[in-house]
Amino acid sequence: MSDTPLPAGKEPLIDLDHLYREIEAAETRIRPHIRETYLEESPTFGRQAGGRVWFKLENFQHTGSFKARGAVNKLLTLTPEIRANGVITASTGNHGAAVGYALSQVGGRGTVYVPENASPAKLANISRWGIEIRTFGQDSVESERRARQAAEESGRPFISPYNDPDIVAGQGTIGLELVRQMPAPERVYIALGGGGLAAGVALALKRRWPQTRIIACSPENSAVMMASINAGRILELASRPTLSDGTAGGVEAGSITFPLCRALVDEFVTVSETEIAAAMHQYIRTERQIIEGAAGVALAGLLKRQPAKNTGDAAVILCGRNIDLPHLLPILTRDED
Numbered sequence: 306m307s308d309t310p311l312p313a314g315k316e317p318l319i320d321l322d323h324l325y326r327e328i329e330a331a332e333t334r335i336r337p338h339i340r341e342t343y344l345e346e347s348p349t350f351g352r353q354a355g356g357r358v359w360f361k362l363e364n365f366q367h368t369g370s371f372k373a374r375g376a377v378n379k380l381l382t383l384t385p386e387i388r389a390n391g392v393i394t395a396s397t398g399n400h401g402a403a404v405g406y407a408l409s410q411v412g413g414r415g416t417v418y419v420p421e422n423a424s425p426a427k428l429a430n431i432s433r434w435g436i437e438i439r440t441f442g443q444d445s446v447e448s449e450r451r452a453r454q455a456a457e458e459s460g461r462p463f464i465s466p467y468n469d470p471d472i473v474a475g476q477g478t479i480g481l482e483l484v485r486q487m488p489a490p491e492r493v494y495i496a497l498g499g500g501g502l503a504a505g506v507a508l509a510l511k512r513r514w515p516q517t518r519i520i521a522c523s524p525e526n527s528a529v530m531m532a533s534i535n536a537g538r539i540l541e542l543a544s545r546p547t548l549s550d551g552t553a554g555g556v557e558a559g560s561i562t563f564p565l566c567r568a569l570v571d572e573f574v575t576v577s578e579t580e581i582a583a584a585m586h587q588y589i590r591t592e593r594q595i596i597e598g599a600a601g602v603a604l605a606g607l608l609k610r611q612p613a614k615n616t617g618d619a620a621v622i623l624c625g626r627n628i629d630l631p632h633l634l635p636i637l638t639r640d641e642d
Contacts, residue, residue: 347360395445497531
């Protein structure tokens with residue numbers, strides 16, 4: 306294990322007022338290409354959690370993941386000429402498919418670098434959108450570094466999965482939708498990987514619901530952002546295998562999401578692989594919808610934390626549904642707890 310301190314005075318300066326205005330601008334910019342996803346209350350989970358529970362169904366977003374929001378927003382900030390020349394990105398799966406979808410909507414071509422252990426289901430999802438796939442490295446941080454190098458060598462823009470204000474702003478539009486769709490809950494549970502989703506949604510919600518607590522949830526097997534915030538610097542940590550491949554891997558040095566999550570997230574929760582699988586099984590059995598591991602992380606966070614505190618209403622962002630059958634089948638057939 307090693308750690309990479311942020312150099313003194315080099316931590317990215319984040320103008321929260323400006324970033325919030327960018328979220329509002331993204332809402333208008335991406336609307337022709339993005340679904341306003343359903344918000345659904347669950348009496349079953351509400352009884353278990355000790356308060357009303359709503360699910361924000363980003364598993365029904367284009368490409369099966371919230372990632373389409375940030376990708377569309379970023380590409381719409383580029384000129385048609387730049388998009389036509391090509392963009393480069395890196396992904397464990399969902400972001401790559403999102404960039405492919407965005408290119409199909411606004412025009413252009415692209416290449417995505419994926420780690421060698423990327424989910425076959427997510428690779429298939431990327432392939433549907435015609436974006437070129439290249440494999441590099443054992444971890445998302447390694448594939449991101451290679452993608453950035455390739456972008457620099459070719460003069461094409463790199464589309465970060467999370468470390469970009471335009472990406473964060475696009476993901477933050479989920480928060481604006483929540484504000485339109487429901488009264489302020491006491492807590493919102495969000496899966497935490499690189500931090501783009503948590504940072505964007507947290508900022509959008511805090512501006513309208515300052516009393517709502519943002520709970521960021523990570524798998525115990527890969528909680529790099531959480532560990533980094535606890536340490537006060539971005540850490541380089543190995544990740545163990547996890548059902549939540551969408552949140553797995555490291556955090557890029559100097560990422561803007563590090564100070565954003567540190568400033569905006571109220572509480573961090575880690576969940577075990579058993580807790581993730583149990584939450585996914587219960588959701589699929591009772592709600593009759595497929596979710597992937599990252600969505601299961603946020604739901605497991607609710608089930609782990611909310612009953613113990615036994616307070617208030619909650620919303621859970623179900624961030625995606627893209628999961629391999631070999632991982633899904635054991636969840637579907639697992640014994641009841």
